[in-house]
Every structure is written in C-alpha cells, then in structure tokens.
C-alpha cells in the first residue's frame with residue numbers, strides 16, 4: 290500500500306503530489322471520525338443508564354456524535370472530488386512519462402510480441418492506474434483507519450475486548466495478505482497471457498492471406514492464437530477460483546473474530562464484569578466495523594490488480610533507454626567502420642546468444658556494399674546495429690569517424706535512411722507517406738524522387754494520383770509498389786547513408802527491374818549497405834561481405850569472390866540455378 294502510494298506520487302508533479310497527500314490525510318481523518326462516531330455511542334448510552342438521567346451529558350455526547358458524523362461526511366465529499374482530480378493528474382503524468390520513455394527506448398525493443406502488452410498497458414492499464422486515487426484509495430485508507438480507531442477505542446471501553454480485537458485484526462490482516470498474494474501471483478500469469486493473446490490477434494488478422502493460402506484457419510495445432518486464447522481462459526479461471534478461496538479465508542476469519550467478540554461481550558455482561566452501556570457500545574462498534582473491513586476484503590483483489598498494473602508501468606519505465614550523449618558528436622564524412630562488433634539479443638542489453646561475433650569491416654564513403662549470407666546469419670542485425678536500433682555488446686561502430694553512441698540516436702537517424710523488408714505504410718495518402726521523411730517537401734520534390742524510385746508510373750496509374758489513400762499498412766499496394774514508396778521516402782530524406790534490407794519475397798520481373806533501378810539510383814553518391822537477396826543487387830555492389838554464423842567469412846568484389854570458390858560462389862550458383870528454374 291505504501292509502495293503503491295509512492296509509485297503514484299512518482300507519476301505526479303509537485304502540485305499533483307500535494308493533492309495526493311491532502312486527499313490521503315482527508316481520507317485518514319474520515320476513517321478516524323467514522324470510528325469515533327460509533328465509539329461515542331457507549332458514553333451516550335451510559336448517560337441513559339444512570340438515574341436520574343444526566344441530560345446535559347447526554348446532549349453533550351449526542352452533539353459530539355453529530356459533529357463527528359458531519360465532519361466525516363464533509364471530508365468524504367471533499368476527498369471524493371479530490372480523488373478525481375488526482376486520478377486525472379495521474380493519468381496525465383502516466384501518459385507523459387510513458388510517452389517520453391517509449392521515445393527513448395531502443396527501436397529494436399519494439400518487437401511484434403510487445404504490441405499486445407503495450408496496447409493493454411496504455412488502454413486498460415491506464416484506467417487501472419487512474420482508478421486507484423479516484424475510487425480505490427478511499428476504501429483502503431478508511432478500511433484501515435476506521436477499524437484501527439474503533440479497536441483503540443475499545444481498549445478504553447474494555448481492555449479484554451480490545452485485546453480480542455487486536456488478535457482478530459492480526460488474523461484478518463494475515464488472511465488479507467494471503468488473498469493479495471494469491472491474486473498477485475495469478476494476475477501476473479493472467480496479464481501475461483492476455484497480452485500474448487492481444488499480440489496473437491493482431492498477428493492473426495495480419496497473416497490472414499498466408500493462413501488462407503495454406504488453408505490452415507481451422508487447424509488448432511497450427512494456430513498459436515487458439516493456444517494463447519485457451520491459456521488466457523485457463524489463467525483467468527485460476528485467478529477467479531484461487532481468488533475466491535482467498536476471499537473465503539478472509540471472510541471466514543472476519544466472521545470468527547466477530548462471533549468471538551460478541552460471545553465475549555455477552556459473557557462479560559452476564560458475569561457482571563461489563564456494564565450494559567459498554568456492551569451496547571461494543572456491539573455497535575463490532576457490527577459497524579464489519580462494513581469498512583468487508584469492503585476492504587471485497588476490494589483487495591482489485592487493489593492488487595491495480596497495484597500490479599502500476600508495477601508493470603514501473604517495470605516499463607525502468608527499461609533502460611539508449612544512453613544519449615550530452616553533446617552529440619559531429620561526423621566527419623560518411624564512411625562506416627565496424628571494429629570487433631559482438632552482439633546478442635536479450636531484450637535490450639545484448640546478453641543473449643551471440644548473433645554477431647567479432648565483425649570487422651570498413652565501408653568507404655560513397656560505396657555500395659552488399660551483405661549476403663544464409664538465413665539467420667545476422668545480416669539484418671548488422672544493419673540494425675549500424676542504424677542504432679540497439680547498441681553493440683562489445684566493439685564499436687563508427688560513422689564518419691565517430692562512434693554511433695557519440696553521435697546519439699537523433700544524429701544517426703539524421704545521417705541514415707532506412708528501408709526495411711516489411712514496408713509499413715501509414716493510413717493516409719501516398720504523398721503523406723513520403724512527406725514523413727521531409728514534411729516540407731514540395732510537389733516537385735515528390736515528382737523528382739518518384740521518377741528515380743520508379744514510383745511515378747504507380748502514381749500515374751492510381752485514380753487519385755498522389756492523393757490516393759494507401760489503406761492501413763499499405764494494404765492497397767502490391768509488394769513491389771510498397772518497396773518503391775519506401776525507396777522514394779528514403780530518397781526524399783536525402784540522408785548520406787542508406788541502410789536497405791532487401792525483401793526476400795520474389796517480385797514480378799517488371800517490379801524487380803524497377804526496384805533494382807531504384808536501388809541503383811539510391812546508391813549514387815551515397816554510402817549504401819544492402820542486405821541483398823537478389824542477384825541484380827549483388828552484381829551492382831562495389832563490394833560484398835559474406836556473413837555466416839555471425840562472422841564475416843569472405844569479402845571482396847563479385848569476380849574475386851566467385852573465383853575463390855567459397856561460400857559466396859555457392860550462394861551465387863544456388864541463386865542462378867533458382868533463377869534459371871524460375872524463368873524456364
């Protein structure tokens with residue numbers, strides 16, 4: 290609870306923190322006043338049991354009760370409205386902190402399987418976090434302070450009952466703890482599974498063409514979505530059933546304590562060691578205490594779920610961002626040097642199995658380098674490290690003589706244009722998609738890069754030309770057309786270094802020729818590194834790096850490598866064979 294309040298306060302600015310603490314103080318005061326209101330019934334009843342009745346004292350106690358109840362309601366109204374203000378502040382702080390932090394994370398951190406959990410965190414997680422000050426804290430704070438006040442007061446009325454209450458409080462607190470531990474353990478699994486299902490649903494929708502092409506829509510053994518939904522249902526059922534056992538334990542303990550206290554109160558009264566006034570007062574206290582404590586029990590699960598949501602936000606906020614230089618270095622040129630580069634994926638700290646193992650390479654400014662090698666050799670990873678999607682585990686990557694870590698992410702982004710295998714086009718027009726690279730680009734600029742990237746013929750053919758909406762993820766353009774848009778976008782950015790991960794998917798001859806021409810144009814007067822899958826691209830390169838199992842095994846130009854008769858010669862022979870077969 291204390292930790293939850295601390296986390297919340299971290300999401301707030303100073304003004305928000307003041308609001309939070311004032312609200313908590315009001316809620317604590319509210320609990321104390323509620324407890325007092327019930328405790329004061331005992332002295333009130335006591336005045337009625339004396340003969341003659343002391344009406345002066347009676348009205349004094351009655352006035353005190355009315356004052357306590359009124360003050361309690363005033364604080365309740367104030368703290369409830371304050372709760373909404375703090376909830377809104379937390380929501381704003383949460384979005385701001387999370388947004389700012391996500392922007393500093395390595396690009397490589399945003400893997401496909403993270404889309405579901407991040408989406409859930411920003412949707413339901415956001416509401417869970419804001420819900421804590423807006424609705425939950427009041428019940429928790431009052432649920433603790435009101436019974437505590439009543440227990441302390443009951444010591445004054447009868448120390449034996451006070452002791453019984455104190456023992457009962459320990460028992461109930463332990464049961465509550467148990468309930469929360471059960472919920473926390475099972476909620477972690479449930480959240481993990483629901484996040485996974487969300488990612489799978491997105492994947493399932495995006496992979497429809499492949500799934501339908503192979504007719505595997507109804508085969509559960511192939512459907513990871515089905516598996517993840519079944520897992521999610523299982524973890525949800527476990528959370529509900531185990532949580533219910535926790536609740537039964539808590540309410541059982543509460544019932545036991547109440548029964549024991551009532552039995553003791555009656556016993557002491559019958560023995561004549563407790564007055565009737567104290568008995569009535571304690572009975573009222575016991576029964577009224579049930580209310581806030583039951584509410585605490587009923588909400589404990591929700592409190593834990595929300596505390597977990599806050600914990601997940603914190604965990605995300607603790608993912609280390611890429612370190613950025615205080616003053617970014619300026620590159621001198623656009624040559625690229627890789628020295629002793631080692632890297633392994635393990636989320637973002639590179640501690641996983643080694644993917645690149647001691648890469649040394651010099652890529653002169655203005656050259657066109659093709660990287661080839663078997664699938665999984667680490668070609669795309671190499672490109673991503675140059676673009677600073679991640680930092681290397683060991684060694685260094687320099688552009689223009691400066692380490693990419695000294696250039697900073699923004700510096701590297703300014704220097705490089707990147708064309709990926711999976712071209713993602715945003716909802717909007719083709720022109721909008723190009724202008725992402727240069728918001729101020731004129732129509733003439735667009736026409737110029739379209740000519741170079743062979744996009745002009747696509748634009749001319751489309752009914753609304755540049756204003757044609759591409760549909761979400763570019764679903765209305767063919768693969769080759771999307772690549773041309775992506776290359777045109779890179780051209781428009783006009784960065785001196787181009788990192789291009791050529792799509793593995795085969796293109797029709799017209800598209801292949803157009804894309805090859807576009808790449809050749811892109812390579813003019815720029816430093817270009819291409820993960821090459823097509824012969825036309827490899828042939829166009831000045832220099833070829835052959836990557837195998839994370840190491841550069843051969844490098845040189847096409848003729849030299851072919852004559853060497855090694856991995857490259859085999860790669861070339863296979864591709865030529867495959868192409869020959871395709872054309873026949």
Ligand SMILES: Nc1ncnc2c1ncn2[C@@H]1O[C@H](COP(=O)(O)OP(=O)(O)OP(=O)(O)O)[C@@H](O)[C@H]1O
Nearest residue numbers: 400634635644662663664665666667668669670671
């Ligand atoms: N985000 C990631 N997290 C963990 N492992 C990854 C990640 N991306 C790639 N890998 C692993 O790193 C290794 C190298 O992958 P990479 O994509 O760089 O190979 P590649 O040579 O480009 O392959 P391909 O030609 O098939 O695209 C592979 O074993 C791959 O499974």
